[in-house]
Amino acid sequence: MVVATLNAMLINNVILSQFLGVCPFLGVSKKSSSAVGMSGAVMFVMIISSLVTYTIYALVLVPFGITYIQTIAFILVIASLVQLVEILIKKFSEGLYKSLGIYLPLITTNCAILGVAEGNISSIYSSDITFISGFTTAGFTALGTALGFGLVMFAFSSIRERLDSADIGEAWKGIPISLVTAGIMSIAFLGLKGII
Amino acid sequence: MQNFLNNPIGVIVVAALILVYIGTYILNKRTPVPEECRELFDNVSCTACSNFTCSHKGK
Numbered sequence: 001m002v003v004a005t006l007n008a009m010l011i012n013n014v015i016l017s018q019f020l021g022v023c024p025f026l027g028v029s030k031k032s033s034s035a036v037g038m039s040g041a042v043m044f045v046m047i048i049s050s051l052v053t054y055t056i057y058a059l060v061l062v063p064f065g066i067t068y069i070q071t072i073a074f075i076l077v078i079a080s081l082v083q084l085v086e087i088l089i090k091k092f093s094e095g096l097y098k099s100l101g102i103y104l105p106l107i108t109t110n111c112a113i114l115g116v117a118e119g120n121i122s123s124i125y126s127s128d129i130t131f132i133s134g135f136t137t138a139g140f141t142a143l144g145t146a147l148g149f150g151l152v153m154f155a156f157s158s159i160r161e162r163l164d165s166a167d168i169g170e171a172w173k174g175i176p177i178s179l180v181t182a183g184i185m186s187i188a189f190l191g192l193k194g195i196i
Numbered sequence: 197m198q199n200f201l202n203n204p205i206g207v208i209v210v211a212a213l214i215l216v217y218i219g220t221y222i223l224n225k226r227t228p229v230p231e232e233c234r235e236l237f238d239n240v241s242c243t244a245c246s247n248f249t250c251s252h253k254g255k
Contacts, residue, residue: 073209
């Protein structure tokens with residue numbers, strides 16, 4: 001489980017290695033506080049959606065031989081789950097809604113969530129392992145992926161905040177220097193390959 | 197596509213999931229936003245895409 005978590009967090013980082021979830025990576029990383037809020041919301045939804053999609057795949061789609069609808073089923077599950085999570089947070093936790101609320105609708109279109117759900121099926125699910133074992137591994141993979149997402153979002157937003165006050169050429173300001181920074185971070189994360 | 201239409205269970209599962217989505221969407225719309233969080237939506241500034249109709253689009 002620790003290996004699955006670390007692997008998903010550092011080695012196969014969802015943003016810098018798999019290039020999923022790049023929209024929030026570039027769009028919601030201007031301020032550290034926004035990046036932390038977005039990461040929290042992604043972590044929340046990613047773990048729940050991974051567990052739910054794995055369960056639906058293993059207990060509904062495979063037994064009925066309808067695995068070809070997995071992508072559309074996962075999209076609908078994630079979209080419904082985001083709505084459900086938003087309702088629950090609105091009702092029961094004003095504080096959490098204050099910090100995550102505005103980011104929740106954006107997560108419906110976050111391809112990292114769908115990528116993790118699909119990745120769990122292609123890399124973890126097999127008829128040889130028990131449901132509980134696969135379910136647990138899917139949960140820890142989602143946790144690691146979400147932590148990796150949060151780590152990169154926070155690091156990138158901190159760098160962007162410092163870049164705002166840095167003395168850089170006019171043509172490089174904004175997105176150009178951010179993309180160069182993202183490229184350098186991606187190369188840095190390549191150095192972690194081989195740890196596990 | 198042929199596979200999808202020939203297997204009623206696939207159609208039923210997709211239809212059920214669509215109904216679940218519509219249900220949760222309507223419920224979410226009817227659930228009021230907490231009073232002190234209303235102004236948060238006026239200050240959002242997402243610049244992730246160019247969809248100007250999105251309520252989260254940065255000004």
